[in-house]
Amino acid sequence: MSNPVIEARGVSKRFGGVAALEDVSVRVFPGEVLAIVGENGAGKSTLMKLLAGIHSPDAGELLLDGQAVRFTGVPDALAAGIVLIHQELNLAENLSIAANLFLGRESGLLLNRRRENQDTQRLLQRVGLAVAAQRIVGSLAPGQKQLVEIARALSRQARVILFDEPTSSLTQRETDRLYEVIDDLRRQGVAVLYISHRLAEVHRLADRVCVLRDGKNAGELARHEISHDAMVRRMVGRDLKQLHPRKHPPSQNAAVRLQVQELSRAGCPHRVSFSLRAGEIVGLAGLVGAGRTELAETLFGIRPMTGGEVWLDGRRLTPRSPRQAMQAGLALVPEDRRLHGLILPFSIRDNLALPNYDRLHWLGFLRWGAVGRLVAELMNRLQVRAASPLQPVGQLSGGNQQKVVLGKWLAREPSVLLLDEPTRGVDVGARSEIYALMDELAAAGTAILMISSDMEEVLGMSDRVLVMHEGRLAGQLDRSALSEEAIMRLATGGSNDGSTAGRAADGVTALRSDYQR
Amino acid sequence: MLLTVLLLYGLIISDERAQTLSYHSILLGRLGFYGILTLGAGVLILAGGIDLSIGSVVGLSAVLFGVLMSKGVAPAAAMLSVILLGTLIGLMHGLLVTGLRLQPFLVTLCGLFIYRGIARYISERQQGIPDEALWLKELLIGGEGEGARNQVLILLVLAVLIGLILHFTKWGRYLFALGANEEAARYAGVPTARYKIFSYILCSTLAALGGVLLLLEAGSVNPTTGGSLLELYAITGAVLGGCSLRGGEGSVPGMILGAAVLPLIRSASSFRNIDSNVEYAVIGGALLLGTIGDELLKRRIKG
Numbered sequence: 001m002s003n004p005v006i007e008a009r010g011v012s013k014r015f016g017g018v019a020a021l022e023d024v025s026v027r028v029f030p031g032e033v034l035a036i037v038g039e040n041g042a043g044k045s046t047l048m049k050l051l052a053g054i055h056s057p058d059a060g061e062l063l064l065d066g067q068a069v070r071f072t073g074v075p076d077a078l079a080a081g082i083v084l085i086h087q088e089l090n091l092a093e094n095l096s097i098a099a100n101l102f103l104g105r106e107s108g109l110l111l112n113r114r115r116e117n118q119d120t121q122r123l124l125q126r127v128g129l130a131v132a133a134q135r136i137v138g139s140l141a142p143g144q145k146q147l148v149e150i151a152r153a154l155s156r157q158a159r160v161i162l163f164d165e166p167t168s169s170l171t172q173r174e175t176d177r178l179y180e181v182i183d184d185l186r187r188q189g190v191a192v193l194y195i196s197h198r199l200a201e202v203h204r205l206a207d208r209v210c211v212l213r214d215g216k217n218a219g220e221l222a223r224h225e226i227s228h229d230a231m232v233r234r235m236v237g238r239d240l241k242q243l244h245p246r247k248h249p250p251s252q253n254a255a256v257r258l259q260v261q262e263l264s265r266a267g268c269p270h271r272v273s274f275s276l277r278a279g280e281i282v283g284l285a286g287l288v289g290a291g292r293t294e295l296a297e298t299l300f301g302i303r304p305m306t307g308g309e310v311w312l313d314g315r316r317l318t319p320r321s322p323r324q325a326m327q328a329g330l331a332l333v334p335e336d337r338r339l340h341g342l343i344l345p346f347s348i349r350d351n352l353a354l355p356n357y358d359r360l361h362w363l364g365f366l367r368w369g370a371v372g373r374l375v376a377e378l379m380n381r382l383q384v385r386a387a388s389p390l391q392p393v394g395q396l397s398g399g400n401q402q403k404v405v406l407g408k409w410l411a412r413e414p415s416v417l418l419l420d421e422p423t424r425g426v427d428v429g430a431r432s433e434i435y436a437l438m439d440e441l442a443a444a445g446t447a448i449l450m451i452s453s454d455m456e457e458v459l460g461m462s463d464r465v466l467v468m469h470e471g472r473l474a475g476q477l478d479r480s481a482l483s484e485e486a487i488m489r490l491a492t493g494g495s496n497d498g499s500t501a502g503r504a505a506d507g508v509t510a511l512r513s514d515y516q517r
Numbered sequence: 518m519l520l521t522v523l524l525l526y527g528l529i530i531s532d533e534r535a536q537t538l539s540y541h542s543i544l545l546g547r548l549g550f551y552g553i554l555t556l557g558a559g560v561l562i563l564a565g566g567i568d569l570s571i572g573s574v575v576g577l578s579a580v581l582f583g584v585l586m587s588k589g590v591a592p593a594a595a596m597l598s599v600i601l602l603g604t605l606i607g608l609m610h611g612l613l614v615t616g617l618r619l620q621p622f623l624v625t626l627c628g629l630f631i632y633r634g635i636a637r638y639i640s641e642r643q644q645g646i647p648d649e650a651l652w653l654k655e656l657l658i659g660g661e662g663e664g665a666r667n668q669v670l671i672l673l674v675l676a677v678l679i680g681l682i683l684h685f686t687k688w689g690r691y692l693f694a695l696g697a698n699e700e701a702a703r704y705a706g707v708p709t710a711r712y713k714i715f716s717y718i719l720c721s722t723l724a725a726l727g728g729v730l731l732l733l734e735a736g737s738v739n740p741t742t743g744g745s746l747l748e749l750y751a752i753t754g755a756v757l758g759g760c761s762l763r764g765g766e767g768s769v770p771g772m773i774l775g776a777a778v779l780p781l782i783r784s785a786s787s788f789r790n791i792d793s794n795v796e797y798a799v800i801g802g803a804l805l806l807g808t809i810g811d812e813l814l815k816r817r818i819k820g
């Protein structure tokens with residue numbers, strides 16, 4: 001076999017204190033499709049960015065045609081023929097296809113449009129896109145834009161093309177078209193690196209699979225070894241330490257607090273049904289983009305609900321605004337706390353009081369005494385570490401910020417608490433405090449839905465786990481059937497009846513028949 | 518800010534021509550007039566909005582006020598209908614910004630042209646006030662020899678009212694939250710659209726009141742130029758008074774001090790025999806200096 005076009009040898013990369021990649025090696029040969037798979041945060045995207053010159057490795061080296069190279073930026077990688085096609089496409093929507101292909105590389109002082117158009121047309125033919133080179137990119141469908149990106153990569157004499165989740169916004173037909181183009185690239189001797197959460201896709205395309213786990217190599221599969229089970233087995237299997245013992249396991253016959261039936265939302269064809277009982281912490285697992293945040297935001301009235309029914313404590317709720325959802329007894333700790341959870345320039349006091357003002361006023365006038373008491377009580381209960389209640393929350397650490405986001409809902413004593421990545425960017429100490437608080441709230445009868453991409457958290461805190469895959473609920477796992485492998489199988493679109501799922505299968509229940517009213 | 522205002526005032530009062538009662542009542546009248554507009558602009562800015570049509574709303578309401586009275590409508594009724602029109606204009610701005618999600622800058626820029634055009638259309642002549650309206654003038658502006666000082670009393674009442682709402686009620690907290698981070702406010706259950714619309718209504722209503730005062734004080738208003746550029750004065754006053762254009766910051770005392778700066782600069786430059794043509798440059802320079810100082814101060818505090 002020939003030499004690898006590009007190779008990463010023992011590369012490591014840290015961001016702040018967190019190791020994103022540790023001693024990872026990977027090599028790609030010409031005319032080969034190498035798929036990189038792994039869980040959320042396994043280091044796939046970081047590896048791509050190292051190869052594309054966006055980041056440079058802290059340790060280890062990159063080799064191009066067997067020669068050590070150092071990319072100081074994207075232009076270096078481009079010059080070497082390595083092109084990254086981002087998840088979100090990087091095209092100038094207002095320009096024509098031809099202008100996009102030649103953007104930044106226009107030759108001479110005046111544009112030679114005729115030549116650019118001719119060259120573009122030839123490239124578009126190569127990727128099988130039958131539109132005029134003069135078409136404005138903004139008027140193309142997502143799949144067509146993807147092909148334009150590939151044409152642009154080809155126009156740069158790309159020898160290595162890196163795809164980061166290329167099919168996440170494509171239709172089935174567009175995806176099929178992309179497969180054909182990638183097959184073509186392979187025949188033409190281009191090396192392709194392919195990141196995907198969809199293991200079926202990997203199975204269809206890859207000549208070889210490289211599995212990453214926690215930023216490290218976790219095995220390689222040759223063409224004939226590639227199977228859904230083999231991949232999942234290598235993606236999971238960390239030692240999981242007990243995070244926070246659930247001191248108060250839920251009662252089996254507690255009342256149903258939230259009942260969601262056939263819920264649908266704009267932009268998603270699937271309907272979702274599930275229910276939460278008082279005192280339960282239910283994990284909502286799935287890969288990034290599976291629609292978990294969207295589900296929570298629909299329940300909280302942020303996104304419009306287009307069908308189905310929601311019952312909260314036996315009362316019908318049609319959430320139209322966060323205010324309405326909040327008054328009905330829902331609370332949401334959003335995924336992006338700096339954007340949605342907090343008003344950063346506001347003080348701790350003002351953030352904590354904001355959703356509670358309806359109980360802290362007399363004829364509209366604020367009762368400062370009551371505000372002060374509430375804030376002092378919440379800060380004490382949550383152990384918020386700050387100089388004073390008047391300190392702007394923007395100055396607090398991530399953990400303390402998250403406590404404030406949680407704290408502002410506590411006084412309302414919500415029936416159902418929706419937590420979206422409750423401990424993202426939170427240090428270990430604050431993390432266990434947040435877990436203790438969740439346990440305490442559940443014990444007091446709150447039903448908690450916890451969206452989390454952190455497998456340890458899902459396994460450690462959940463009484464039950466719902467798994468989403470591409471907008472639908474792929475399955476549900478009881479505590480007895482809970483394992484990382486079972487979750488990943490459902491999250492990657494696998495079925496419940498795989499050979500290694502024997503242990504899990506008993507606890508997996510069909511969701512429709514569950515909790516019939 | 519207080520320092521600047523006192524300094525400017527000292528500069529003026531050191532001239533003996535300024536040490537008269539009538540000068541002071543004129544100055545207070547100016548402060549009252551600008552202050553009312555600045556309050557509206559200030560609340561809107563701290564709630565995260567902007568209104569470029571203030572001057573045109575002032576012009577339109579002044580002209581309409583005059584036209585209605587010349588058609589025989591009782592002055593009080595004419596005044597109330599004009600102010601109601603301001604409320605409706607604000608409501609429309611608010612609905613366009615929240616319902617259709619148009620950019621406030623554009624909506625009110627269009628308003629700037631539209632209301633000016635209507636003002637010119639409904640009256641080509643300068644508008645004056647009939648004798649029946651003199652009692653209204655005495656009440657709102659001031660009687661013979663009293664200058665225009667009553668306007669400052671109107672400002673005082675409005676300032677106390679708005680100050681109470683802004684700084685002592687939950688509604689005020691919602692307005693600040695809306696301006697500082699609209700999304701986070703919405704996620705915390707604040708009915709953001711309602712408060713946004715309210716802030717536009719307040720701004721345009723106060724501008725319409727300004728139009729009424731303008732006609733009463735000046736005695737006549739030119740449909741083409743009456744009230745023009747006042748939006749910039751109001752925004753300048755609000756920004757000098759500590760309202761950040763990023764939203765979420767500002768206070769009523771600040772707005773009033775900010776509103777005082779412009780009339781004082783004008784007054785000072787005329788007493789110091791500075792060419793009145795250079796006045797705009799002085800105003801612009803003061804605003805720029807204020808902005809730079811504010812930014813530097815903030816950076817130092819943030820460290």
